[in-house]
Amino acid sequence: MERRDFLVGAGLLAIAPTASAAAPGLDWGAVRREFRLDPALTNLGLFYLASNPREVRDAxxxxxxxxxxxxxxxxxEEAQKVAEALGQYVGGAADDIAFVPNTTMGLSIVYGGLKLRPDQELLLSDQDHAWHQQAARLAAGRVGAKVRVGTLYESSAKATEDEIATRLRNSITPQTRAVGITWVQSSTGxxxxxxxCASVVAEANRGRKSEDRCLLVVDGVHGLAAVDDDAARLGADVFVAGTHKWLFGPRGTGMVWVNPEVNGEIAPMLPSLSDRSTTALLGPGGFHAFEQYFAVAAAVRFHQRLGRPQVAARIAELSAxxxxxxAEIPGAVVHTPTSLSAGLVCFDVPGSTGPELVQRLADKNIQITTAAYRIPYARIGTSxxxxxxxxxxxxxxxxxxxx
Ligand SMILES: Cc1ncc(COP(=O)(O)O)c(C=O)c1O
Known part of the structure; x- marks a missing residue:
């Protein structure tokens, strides 16, 4: 299906005003019809694990x-096409991309392969996903290094860029070998x-030798295909994301992008099937469900036809x-800051805990989720x-x- 097939109006190409000022002309109803969603369900948890559009299913x-x-x-040649498609989508080179089955495996491979000494540490934050934290702990534990978990803001709802940067600056020590952060936190949105954060890390790296260099590792799974930005140009050293969430890629697919300046700092953890490049070697080998991996290119094509800015604007418009x-419900608290948000919104309303609200809305055929963290806020994702x-x-x- 061509992008013009999603455009509304006579002859499909006419740009007609729609409900969305940010995405003029896109027929979101036509987009939705490409998916096999349960029509009876209002699903505000579509970010959890992708539903695939027709084009991906066909691929x-x-x-x-x-x-x-x-x-x-x-x-x-199909693996090369996927690397090129993802490279283009994230603003990086195909050679700097490895294929992994999901975010968790990608993070585990990165921390596990990072050249890390016992006197060094990995610095994460308390709002990084439990599996991200565990990947770091397992890796550090193997060499006798430490993981330190910091807090980057007092209250998510009031957090600012300045507060986060200042706290991060104050937390990095000469022993910090990697800082792990999450592009869009699933705990708070x-x-x-x-x-x-990248500027703070770059500042800390001034004068450091390569074996002491602090790498910035981003768990980008809820930003990829939700935020209109080039993941490979955010200033991070490593960007890891499942392609089976917002990108609508086949389930069981994901990617790691590594800044070529630091790819010598991460050694492969497992034998690889691909010798395309130094970074491709990080992708775990053995045979895979190749039909799923190769179809990631179709998911990228689907998004590119819609337009990354249009997709991100629609997601943001719905979440806002x-x-x-x-915010208009008396006593309700929105934990996601308006100025630092994407497609996830975490909140609390009086009278129900997050898990109770999930159940009560499920009874009305509305799927929401909770963030499975210390405080399980109610959470929606707008797709x-x-x-x-x-x-x-x-x-x-x-x-x-x-x-
Ligand atoms: C922030 C974050 N990181 C990582 C994961 C794990 O993702 P995956 O299933 O791709 O390993 C999740 C799960 O949804 C998540 O919310």
Whole structure:
């Protein structure tokens, strides 16, 4: 399907005003029809694990057909196409990308392969995902190094770029070998100012030798295809993301991008199937569900046709609409800061804990989630597949439950 097929108006190409000023002309209903969503469900948890559009499903089927015909043909040219597609999408080079099955494996491979001495430490924050923290702990434990978990803001709702940068600056020591952060935190919905963090890390690195250099590792899974920015140009050294969430890639796919200046600092953890490049060697080998990996290129094409700015604007417009609606409920608290946000909104309303609200809304066929952290805030994610009507209905139901 061509981008013009998503454009509304006579002859499909006419730019007609839609409900979304930020994404003029895109017919989001047509986009949604490319997916096999349950029509009875208002799903505000689509970021959790991707539903695949027709184009991705067709690509999986086609690669499966080719592998079934001759499973000796592992199609290395398709792996190259995926690396090129992802490279282009994140503003980096194909050679700087490795394929991994998910974010967790990507982070584990990066921390596990990082040349780390017992006198060094990995510095993470208390809002990084539990699996991110565990990946760091397992890696540090193997060499007798430490993991330190800091707090980058007092209150997520009031956090600012300055506060985060200052706290980070004060936390880095000469022993800090890597700083791990999350582009969009699934605990609070906060979008980390990655460039500001990168400047702090660059400042700390002045005069350091390469074996002491502090790397900035970003868990980017909730930013990729939700935020309109080049992940490889945020100033991070390593960017890891599953491609099976906001990008709508096949389930069980993900990527690692490594700044070529530091790719010698991370050694492969496992034998690799790919010798495309130094970074590609980080991708775990053995045979894979190749039909899933190769179809990642179709997911990138799908997003590029819609336009990354249009996708991000639609996601942000819907999440702002939701946050504004919740903020009007007496006693409700929105934990996601308006100025540092993307597609996730975490909140609390009087009368229900996060898990209770999930259950009460499920009874009304509305899927939300909680952040599985120390404080399980109620949480929604606004996808381009959601509609303003779904957002308004959900706010109304939450408001009624809060009474
Ligand atoms: C911030 C964050 N990082 C990592 C993960 C794990 O992602 P994956 O399933 O791709 O390993 C999640 C899970 O949703 C997450 O929210």
């Amino acid at each position: 999986v089927e086609e690669f499966q057909r080719r592998l079934d015909a001759n499973s000796h043909d592992l199609m290395p 906060l979008r980390m100012p990655v460039r500001a 609409r939701f946050a504004a609606g919740i 381009i597949l959601n509609t303003p009507e779904e957002i308004d209905r959900t706010v109304r139901e939450i408001s009624a439950l809060a009474r």
